[in-house]
Amino acid sequence: MRNKQYSVKVFETTLTDDNQFISFFNTNYKLFKDYLIVIHGDLSPQILAFLQEKKLHYLNNAILPKNQGRKALEEQIAVQQEQTQQVEQELLKLSDRLQNNLTVKDTLIRSGHDIKVDGDLLLLNRVNSGATLHVEGNLIVTQLVEGAIRCYGNFMMLKASPKANIVFHDVIVDNVLLKERLNRVELKDNEIRITPVLKETTWVM
C-alpha cells in the first residue's frame, strides 16, 4: 500500500444554471485552476466539455468531511473537560466513603480501650468486652466482637457475641442476628440490611 497525503484548496459549488457556471469559471479561471472543485448537481455534456477544455480538477457529488471551526472546537473541549472534572469529583466523593485511609490493626482491643479511627479499619483481632471501637469509615473485624462498636461507614463486616453493643449510624443493631458468623451490615434506602457473608468463615492465617 502506498499512501500520499495532500492539503488541497477546495471550492464547493452547486450547479443550477450551465451558462452562469461557465461564465463564472471563465472570469475566475486564474483563481480556480489549482483548486479542487466539488460540484453538486448533474453535469451536462456542455459542462463536462468545459471542464475538460479548461483542465479543471473536479469531483462530482462528493461528500466533503466537514471541519468544525476553531471556536466550536474550543467550546467542545471545554465542555469535555468540565464533564471529566465532574466525573472525577463524583469518583473522589465515592472513594472517600469506599476506602478512606485504611488502617490495618492486629492488636487485641482490651477492656477499657477506646479506639477512634477516622477512615476505614481492618481489625484482625478481637474486640473484648468493655472496649469501644469508633470508626468513621467502613469496618471489618475478622474475630469475635464482644465490646462496643460505633460505625459510620457504608458497611461493616463482623461477627458479634450477643453481649456486644453494635451501633451502626446511630441505630442499635440487634446483634442476635450477628451471632456465630460473619455478617455484612449496610445502610441501603434508609434501612439497615444484614446479610451473612458465609455460613462459616474460616480466615486463612
Place this chain on the structure above:
Amino acid sequence: MGNVIAVISGKGGVGKTTTTANIGLGIAMNGKRCVVVDFDIGQRNLDMILGLENRVVYDIIQVMDEEATLSQALIKSKMNDKLYFLAASQTKDKTVLSSEKISKLIVTLREDFDYIILDAPAGIESGYEHTIEFADAAIIVVNPEVSSIRDADRAIGILDSKSQRVKDGAEVAKYLIINRIDAKMVQSGEMLSSDDILDILGINLLGKVPEDRGIIDASNQGKPIILNPSSAAGQAYKRIASRLCGEDVDMPELEIVQGGFLQKIKGIFK
C-alpha cells in the same frame, strides 16, 4: 540481676495473694533466692498467708522513707531459708508511694534476689500502677468467670501502656494462671473453659489451678497449700513455680472430670 514479676488480677478475691505466697515458696523450693513483696499498702494479707504476721516489725514504706534498712525489714521464712518477705504498711495508704522510691527499692532487691514477686492490690488505681511500673513480667490471675476476665483484660491494657518497660520500647512478659477451676462446672458449660479465656486475653498460659477447699484452712494456718503433697492445688502451684524457674513441666488436664470405673470400661469400647 533478679527477675521482677508482678502478680495482678484486676478483680479482687480471685486468689492473687494465695498465688503470690505459693509461687514465692515454690521458687524458693527450687533453690532460687526469692522475695515476696506485699504492695497492697493499707490492706496487707500476705504476711498471714505466709504465717509471718507475728514477725513484721518494719514495712516497705519505712524502708522507702529510710526509717529502716532493707535488711531490717526483710523477714526470712522459717519454711524455706531462700524465701524472704517484705511487708506492706497497714497504717498508711497507697498515696505515699512514689516512682523514684519504688525504683530505688527494686534496684536494690534485684541485686540480692533471683526472683522478686510483687503482690499487687486489687483494682487499677495508683497502687496497681506503681506495682507494675518496674516489673519485667506479670502473672495475671483469673477465675473462670466473665467479670474476672474483663477486669484482668483491663489490667493487662493498663500494664501495656503504663509499665516502664513498655515506655522504653520493650515488652512486659505476661503469663496467665487460671485459678479455682471446677472441672464439673467447666464440663457443664457453667464455667468458661481455658481455651475461651486464652482466646479472650491473648496471652500465654502459665498454669491452671483447681478449686481446692484446703486453701482456706492453709491460709488460716499460715501454711501455703504448696506444702501439702496431697492437695491438687498445691501440686499445681508446684508445677507453676518450676515452670517459672525454667523447667519444662507438662500441664495435666484439669477440666475433664475423672470418670468412674464404668466410664472407663465404656471408653475402651468407644
